[in-house]
Amino acid sequence: MTPLLETRALEAFYGDFQALFGIDFTVGEGETVAIIGSNGAGKSTFLKSITGVLSNKADAIRFKNEPIGSLAANHVVRRGIAMVPEGRRLFPSLSVEENLQMGAMSKRSGHWTLETVYRLFPVLKERRYSPGTALSGGQQQMVAIGRGLMANPDLLLCDEISLGLAPIIIKDIYAAIPSITSEGTTVAVVEQDINQALAVADRVYCFQEGRVSLEGTPDTLTREQISAAYFGL
Amino acid sequence: MDWVNAIVQGIFVGGLYALFATGLSLIFGVMRLVNIAHGDLIILAAFLSLAVVDGLNIHPLVSLVIVVPVMAAFGYALQRGILNFTLGKDILPPLLVTFGLSVIIQNALLETFSADSQRLQAGAIETASIPIGQGLAIGVLPLIIFVTAIVVIGGLQFVFYQTTLGRVFRATSDDAVTARTMGIDKSHVFALAMALALAVVAIAGVLMGIRTNFDPAVGPARLLFAFEAVIMGGLGNLWGTLAGGIILGVAQAIGAQINPGWQILAGHIAFLIVLVIRPNGLFPRIQG
Ligand SMILES: Nc1ncnc2c1ncn2[C@@H]1O[C@H](COP(=O)(O)OP(=O)(O)OP(=O)(O)O)[C@@H](O)[C@H]1O
Ligand SMILES: [Mg+2]
Numbered sequence: 001m002t003p004l005l006e007t008r009a010l011e012a013f014y015g016d017f018q019a020l021f022g023i024d025f026t027v028g029e030g031e032t033v034a035i036i037g038s039n040g041a042g043k044s045t046f047l048k049s050i051t052g053v054l055s056n057k058a059d060a061i062r063f064k065n066e067p068i069g070s071l072a073a074n075h076v077v078r079r080g081i082a083m084v085p086e087g088r089r090l091f092p093s094l095s096v097e098e099n100l101q102m103g104a105m106s107k108r109s110g111h112w113t114l115e116t117v118y119r120l121f122p123v124l125k126e127r128r129y130s131p132g133t134a135l136s137g138g139q140q141q142m143v144a145i146g147r148g149l150m151a152n153p154d155l156l157l158c159d160e161i162s163l164g165l166a167p168i169i170i171k172d173i174y175a176a177i178p179s180i181t182s183e184g185t186t187v188a189v190v191e192q193d194i195n196q197a198l199a200v201a202d203r204v205y206c207f208q209e210g211r212v213s214l215e216g217t218p219d220t221l222t223r224e225q226i227s228a229a230y231f232g233l
Numbered sequence: 234m235d236w237v238n239a240i241v242q243g244i245f246v247g248g249l250y251a252l253f254a255t256g257l258s259l260i261f262g263v264m265r266l267v268n269i270a271h272g273d274l275i276i277l278a279a280f281l282s283l284a285v286v287d288g289l290n291i292h293p294l295v296s297l298v299i300v301v302p303v304m305a306a307f308g309y310a311l312q313r314g315i316l317n318f319t320l321g322k323d324i325l326p327p328l329l330v331t332f333g334l335s336v337i338i339q340n341a342l343l344e345t346f347s348a349d350s351q352r353l354q355a356g357a358i359e360t361a362s363i364p365i366g367q368g369l370a371i372g373v374l375p376l377i378i379f380v381t382a383i384v385v386i387g388g389l390q391f392v393f394y395q396t397t398l399g400r401v402f403r404a405t406s407d408d409a410v411t412a413r414t415m416g417i418d419k420s421h422v423f424a425l426a427m428a429l430a431l432a433v434v435a436i437a438g439v440l441m442g443i444r445t446n447f448d449p450a451v452g453p454a455r456l457l458f459a460f461e462a463v464i465m466g467g468l469g470n471l472w473g474t475l476a477g478g479i480i481l482g483v484a485q486a487i488g489a490q491i492n493p494g495w496q497i498l499a500g501h502i503a504f505l506i507v508l509v510i511r512p513n514g515l516f517p518r519i520q521g
Contacts, residue, residue, distance in 0.1 A: 051414050052414075053410060053413070072413070073413040074414075074415075074418050076414075077416045083414050085414070089408055089411045091403065091404040091407040091408060091412075093403040093404070093406070093407050094404055098403075102404050102412065105416045105417055106415060147415075151415065
């Protein structure tokens with residue numbers, strides 16, 4: 001499989017505090033990868049590094065075989081990486097539709113438009129003129145995913161899209177993933193719910209204290225291996 | 234009748250104050266920057282018009298064709314070159330830098346144009362008026378200014394809520410980091426906002442220069458009026474800013490009617506009263 005994104009010895013810092021210690025990570029084109037790990041393991045920091053919110057050495061991150069580690073976030077998205085951020089981070093002053101339109105500001109064309117996003121999440125069309133933050137948690141998450149898709153990314157990074165949602169809603173949200181990948185977008189999800197991650201992913205990475213503690217396919221990893229890697233037992 | 238007249242005139246002056254205030258309100262709304270040099274930029278625009286009028290021998294209103302784009306370009310460069318670097322968690326640097334800018338503009342104007350009081354000569358419209366019966370008359374110039382204020386605010390309102398640029402302004406103001414992951418360059422967006430604000434400042438400066446005398450030192454007083462109008466109307470609400478301007482204008486007119494020396498004081502008192510009753514202004518922005 002051709003690697004779409006590769007990180008080599010990726011490190012991340014918040015001031016003097018080092019949050020990531022040499023992450024080697026690969027996502028192949030069309031592959032769905034899940035990143036699991038406990039609170040503070042560095043999962044969100046990793047996504048922020050890839051999207052350029054945190055800066056890095058150019059060569060630490062390669063996307064479509066080009067170094068992008070030193071690009072600022074507004075340039076990374078133009079290369080084709082979009083993020084559904086932790087906590088959704090909808091724009092409170094914007095309506096649902098305006099939030100979605102913001103996702104298209106990188107001006108990449110492709111399958112995803114307002115129309116196709118509304119087809120994926122019909123409830124959003126009904127609420128298109130409501131303030132994004134007036135929606136239920138699950139609907140807000142749909143807005144955040146739709147907003148990411150509006151960039152027509154080759155790689156969509158989703159940070160804890162199930163957090164704080166009822167199981168039935170999580171099911172709805174994850175049901176959208178196949179429609180996303182079938183349009184040619186590779187998906188990587190950060191997920192604290194191990195079962196959810198194993199169900200959706202072709203391959204799983206487990207993070208622990210800023211390092212990759214385990215990597216493998218769901219069918220080859222045992223429960224014991226995963227708990228050890230997850231909890232550091 | 235004198236009282237009715239005073240109030241009517243006050244309402245029209247309020248249009249000018251609203252024009253002073255919209256630029257300030259816009260900048261604060263988009264980037265949480267309090268621009269201490271705002272009043273001096275208004276005066277700078279008036280002097281720029283003066284120079285253009287003298288140089289090209291054109292009507293001050295025609296000079297807007299030059300003054301508006303020049304001020305807008307200056308705003309873009311100012312934001313990109315200096316002010317963007319002052320914005321951060323600490324609110325002090327932008328205050329200090331714009332205060333410094335205020336001093337620089339005043340001194341530069343003093344050096345270039347002297348401390349003499351100036352006026353933009355606009356001919357007949359300065360004194361023309363429309364009688365509206367019972368001894369009342371509305372000056373054509375105040376009417377032009379008031380209508381301009383409504384058009385400018387309506388236009389900005391349209392830009393903010395109906396255009397892509399406005400959507401980007403609001404999103405960047407909400408959450409610049411997330412907007413950035415969507416391809417938005419905050420430095421550019423803020424510079425565009427400053428350009429837009431200084432385009433409005435240009436209009437305000439020229440109209441002010443036709444209506445009243447000005448000299449390099451009167452900027453801070455314009456800032457104060459603008460500030461009071463913005464706060465009274467409620468931060469981030471442009472129509473509220475118009476209302477704030479009108480309240481300020483009317484209060485000053487009433488004060489002046491009681492005693493000519495009380496004009497400015499009455500405006501400040503109205504401001505304090507509004508602040509005590511409604512600390513968030515009369516029409517605060519509805520938060521989502
Ligand atoms: N803005 C920040 N400033 C300083 N330290 C931070 C910041 N954000 C995260 N950290 C620290 O970096 C480490 C990794 O945090 P990160 O948010 O990446 O973890 P995570 O795996 O996403 O956790 P969670 O599951 O809780 O979202 C933690 O120790 C955290 O305290
Ligand atoms: Mg996280």
